[in-house]
Amino acid sequence: MNVTAVVIFIIFVAITLLITRWAAGRAKSRSQFYAAEGSFTGLQNGIAFTGEFLSAATFLGITGLYFTSGYDGLIYAIGAIMGWPVLLFLLSDRLRQLGRFTLTDVLAFRLHHPSVRVFSAVATVVVLLLYMVAQMVGAGALVDLLFGVDFVWAVSVIGVLMMIYVIFGGMVATTWIQIAKAGFLILFGIILTIGVLAQFGFDFGALMxxxxxxxxxxxxxxxxxxxxxxxxxxxxxxxxxxxxxxxxHLVMRFFTVPNVVEARRSANFATAFIGGFYILMIVIGYGTIAILGGHPEYEVGPAMLRSGNNMAALYLAQAIGGDVFLGVCAAAVFATILAVVAGLTLAVAAAISHDLFGNVLRKGQSTESQEIFVSRVAAAAFGVVSIALSVVFRNENITFLVVTALSVAASSTFPVLFAACFWKPLTARGAVTGGTVGLILSVAGIILGPTVWVAVFGYAEPVFPYQYPTIATLPIAIVVMVAVSLLDAKRSGAAPLPVNAGG
Amino acid sequence: MSTPDLEAGTPKSGKPVDPHAAISGISWVCTAVTLAAYFLLMLTVAFAPDAITRPIVEGGVTSVALVAGVAALVILVGVSTYFTLTQNRREPHQ
Structure with missing residues (x-):
């Protein structure tokens, strides 16, 4: 057992629990619980965005990909951040103006039908469940490596902590924990980069x-x-x-700042912090190959590490700074996982309580305390389900799992959200049909693809050839959405939807 | 499908919002520039991987692909900062 890791981890957990206790007094109303009453500045929210984005999959998974095949790690990193232009340049203003607490609120502003909320809430749960499983797999592998604790116990402890953060602290606690964690991870990334370069006399060419x-x-x-x-x-x-x-869960972050100006600033800060971190990760990633490659203590086969390649960053830390560095690295990753799963759980809890319970089941007649109570129950249920699924996917590369979640989002929530913001003829029926088709086909494509069909079910060949089915499912979802909307318009005499004046 | 959603049409700000208001040209230009950089890199990865695997200097190992990747990240951060500063100066009271 790594005593340093345990001590630092306990200190971090203690700090986060203190934050949660403090935040609990500020999570009484719906606005406070879901969106921290829009009280964060652009810089604070930008750091929280960074924390949300730099998950365990980023740090462990991408470093593991570098170790496995080098440049592929950078391709994933660049791809991950390249979603920001669409979010920042095209959607940030609209999201901040139209949204209240959840992604669904933005859609509901345009499309006045409960089925839109049902679709959006279900898609939210599916997308974030996949995202969550990736984080839990990383957490379980880490605890297994450091403490020899069984995987199921490891993910259970993480699950209970995240439920405490969300159930008691809401968005205020989740955001501050993200800020603390992002600062910790970036600082550690800088120290690790310097440590790697120092091994090669600060000669990047020699490292490569x-x-x-x-x-x-x-x-x-x-x-x-x-x-x-x-x-x-x-x-x-x-x-x-x-x-x-x-x-x-990223869309929800735009509702925690007071105005559009701060929303833009927060996304800009996040882009800069994440981009900078990914440049550091080039050194860290190739450093794993240069330092761990051929090392008898870590490498058990060609480009294969003991305990799996997801642990490359941790082994690198140990090789550079011994058990103390390993402990600090482990604590940084723990912090990352705890913070990210809290953000994901909050988004799912909000979708179930605010969208499904408050607006669909109770037709807007629920009280704030009822909604927050349902939110807390939903957070607990989501935690249990994600723990169970993480056991099934425990041997998958966590970056692949995260991109799987992105694939479902790209085929379901994204086309509907984008059309709701920019395409006037969109109807509720078109949005729900197109989004649902994209959701079902993308999940089916992932199950029939190499990630599940081969790696989990053990078949020799996948039915669908690619890990991510977006190339087929996104166009299909768009075509269905457009076709149904145009048919609706034709049927109703092509009357355009009225522009909603709000208030 | 005509049942109204009770909270629809109530943005958090409470101010009138036109969900179809045109967004500024700079938004589209910035999106196009950054996505073009990314798509160019990915299409090269897809169709001509060997072209970018070669080293940037004779005898070295650091590849064109690596430099292109870093350039894509720098372009994104640069364009993002330009967009934010420009838009916030143009519309400071939203």
């Missing part, structure tokens, strides 16, 4: 040459390795370019 000499693929790791089929690359490109804008 050593990495190429130690990896079984040689200099091929300086270019794309596993995404070279055009279909797979285009599908991933589409997934990452638009999937981010369909992630409900």
């Amino acid at each position: 040459a050593t990495a190429a000499s130690k990896h079984p693929l040689g200099t091929r790791i300086m270019g794309p390795v596993s995404t070279t089929t055009p279909g797979a690359a285009i599908s991933m490109m589409l997934t990452q370019a638009v999937g981010l804008a369909g992630l409900p």
Whole structure:
């Protein structure tokens, strides 16, 4: 057992629980619970955005990808951040103006039918469940590595902590925990980068040459390795370019600032922090190959680490700074996981309590305390389900799992959200039909693809060839949405929807 | 499908909002620039991976792909900062 890791982890958990206790007094009303009453500044929310985005999948998964095949790690990193242009340049103003607490509120502003809320809430739960499983798999593997604790117990402890944060602290606690964690992770990333470069006399070329000499693929790791089929690359490109804008927990962050100006600033700060972190990760990623490659203590086969390649960042920390550094790294990752799962759980709880219970089941007649109570029950239920699913997917690369969630978002919530903001003829029936088709087909494509059909079910060949089905499911969802909306308009005499004046 | 949603049409600000108001040209331009950088990189990855795997200097190992990747990140951060500063100066009281 790594005592340093345990001590730092306990200190972090204690701090987060104190934040939650403080925040509990500020999470009484719906507005406070779901959106912190729009009280955060652009910088604060930008750091929280960064925390939301730099998940365990980013740090552990992308570092693991670098170790496995070099440049592929950078492709995933670039793809992940390239969803920001759509979010910042096209949607941030509209989201901040139209939204209240959830992604569904934005859709409901345009499309006045309960089925829209039902679709959006269900899509939110599915997308975030996939995203959540990735975080839990990372958490379980980490605890297993450090403490020898059984995977199920590990994810259960993480699950209970996240439920406490959300149930008692709401958005205020979740945001402050994200801010603390993002600061911790960025600081650690800088220290680790300096540590890696120091091993090579601060000569980047020497680092890369050593990495190429130690990896079984040689200099091929300086270019794309596993995404070279055009279909797979285009599908991933589409997934990452638009999937981010369909992630409900990111959309919710725009409601925690007071105005559009701060919304833009927060997204800009996030882009800068995340972009900078990804540049650091080039050094960290290739550093894992150069330092861990051929190391008998860590490498058990060609480009294969003991306990799996997801642990590459942790082993690198240990190789550079011993158990103390490993402990700090583990604590940073723990903090990351705890903070991100809290944000995801809050978004799901809001979708179930505010959208399904408050607006669909109770038709807007529920009290604030009833809604918050349902939200807390939903958070607990979501925690239990995600723990169960994380056990099933425990051996998957966590970055693949995260991009899987993006694929579903890109095919379901994104096209509907985008059309609701920019396409006048969209009808509620068109949105729900197109979004539902995209949701079902993307989930089916993932199940029939290599990630589940081969890796989980054990079949030799996948039915669907690509890991991410967006290349097929996004166009289908758009075509169905447009066709149904135009048919609706034709049937009703092409009367356009009235522009909603709000208030 | 005509049942009204009780909370629809009530933005958080309480101010009138036109969900179809045109967004500024700079938004589209910034989106196009950053996505073009990304799509160019990904399409090269898809159709001509060998072209970007070669080293930037003879005898070295650091590849064109790596430099292109960093450039894509820098372009995104630069354009994002330009967009935010420009828009917030143009519409400071939203």
